[in-house]
Amino acid sequence: MKKILISILSVMISTALICGCSQVTDELPDSYYETDVISETESLPVTAFSEQSVTAASETSTASETVISKAQTSETSESASESEAASPLSEAVTTVPTETETETETSPETSSETVFIPGTLPPETTAATAPSITVVTIPTLPESTVSTSSESLLPAADSYYPQSGYYPLNFDRQKAVWVSYLEFDRIMRNADEAEFTKALNACFDNIAALGCNTVYFQVRVYGDAYYQSSLFPKGDRLTGDYDPLEIAVKSAHDRGLSIHAWINPMRLMTDAQMKSYPESYKIGKWYNDPAVNGKYIGNSSGRWYLNPAYAETVSLICDGISEIVTAYNVDGIQIDDYFYPTTDPSFDSAAYAASGTSLSLEDWRRDNVTKMVKKMYETVHSANPRALFGISPQGNTDNNYNDLYADIYTWCSTSGCCDYICPQIYFGFDNAALPYAETVDKWDKLVTASDVKLVIGLAAYKSGTEDKYAGAGSSEWINSTDILARQRDLTDIYNAGYAFFRYDSLFLPDPAVAASVNAELDNLRK
Secondary structure: OHHHHHHHHHHHHHHHHHHHHOOOOOOOOOOEEOEOOOOOOOOOOHHHOOHHHHOHHHHHOOOOOOOOOOOOOOOOOOOOOOOOOOOOOOOOOOOOOOOOOOOOOOOOOOOOOOEEOOOOOOOOOOOOOOOOEOOOOOOOOOHHHOOOOOOOOOOOOOOOOOOOOOOOOOOOOOEEEEEOHHHHHHHOOOOOHHHHHHHHHHHHHHHHHOOOOEEEEEEEOOOOEOOOOOOOOEOOOOOOOOOHHHHHHHHHHHOOOEEEEEEOOOEEEEHHHHOOOOOOOHHHHHHHOOOOEOOOEEEEOOEEEEOOOOHHHHHHHHHHHHHHHHHOOOOEEEEOOOOOOOOOHHHOHHHHHHHOOOOOHHHHHHHHHHHHHHHHHHHHHHHOOOOEEEEOOEOOHHHHHHOOOOOHHHHHHOOOOOOEEOOEOOOOOOOOOOOHHHHHHHHHHHOOOOOOEEEEEEEHHHOOOOOOOOHHHOOHHHHOOOHHHHHHHHHHHHOOEEEEEOHHHHHOOOHHHHHHHHHHHHHHHO
16 A cells, blocks of 8 residues: 555646746747848848848757837838839849938837747758848736736727737847838739739848848838738738738748837728728728718818727727737737828817817827827737837937827837837938938937837938938038948947848849939949
């Protein structure tokens, strides 16, 4: 009997020990490692660039825990041309027209680097040439960042989105390129799935070979969707029957690139386009319902916008974010710089009067936008606590605060608004009103929250062109072909990331500026 009791006791102790050892919480699988970004000194041909070359050190490292980066697009202005010539992408660099631009320049969270590495060392790669490995710890989401108040809009009463189990791929310093709906005119419109995939793979090959590690891929432009959505209709550039975001996620991750889904939360279609917006979607219902037309959505200069003063509109925006983060293995969500479209009080006078607020109209609008931003941040982290939420406001701080009612001062100094801020500092060094170096320094000083990262947006589209709003510096982009390289290098001083707007401006420039752009690219590759 004693032997039997001893045997039973031994089995119970062994079982307890095994169970206890198997309870590993919040750690990364062995297939995930921390690694530095693609070496900018390596000269990899586009055709040779692969997932394996990015993650070559996977077999020589001993990583246990990794992190998410609080790191992270934008079009600069609505005057960006939507009529670029569409042409199939060839493997050689070709040219298409670039966008024009309108500016108002002359008007007076915890982070580390995470990389997904499923591959092994390619035969031609050795440990000596592989990227170095940096192991870091996984930060936890502060309890205070997720609202538990009764006014939380997550999720809507008629919606449910499960939490994503995907472990995002992000970098401590983002080195990014925006791929916008303007590129879609060329690579997506009238393209079938195979043609689009081939064209997008070529884009991502070029981005990776340039030494970049992140793509901002536009998925909502005008209240539409370039992914499978139950909330928004298919974008008009998508003429084929396939899922661009699904393809983009795989293409990016195959190359070791992080991918952030870029949306414009408030901007909708023109009045002519809204007339045919399907009523099966909320925005279509609101447009055709006299009781809420002009309430939840408002018209400014012929274009419609969602009004952030109402819980119903913010809920729709946040449900759209949940839809993306839970259905796709995206590494982040980014919003751009279209907030309030006008300073005209008539845009939302009824909402302001009904609010009963003691705030001025300006402060009330800023408060509305900040509440919306916080809800979006909460939504992203509720759907995937490790995914990032970034904001790309204008580079001009005064325009943000006074014209768009974007309180960038609060967002940069307060936890729970964003993981990274990516101001579009689309100015040359000699810009008379907003010189690049001084503007970067100003933004760096604004970012005081420890869990907010700074990424600098750079104007690749200006290379070789006259900068008509730059005053005495209007010819700078014509006379110099190393501006982007010098601007990128300046970000090193601040340990800030950088992002080029946009892909075609770098790799498929207008023939009139191709020589300047190619010279810029040569300098960027050095």
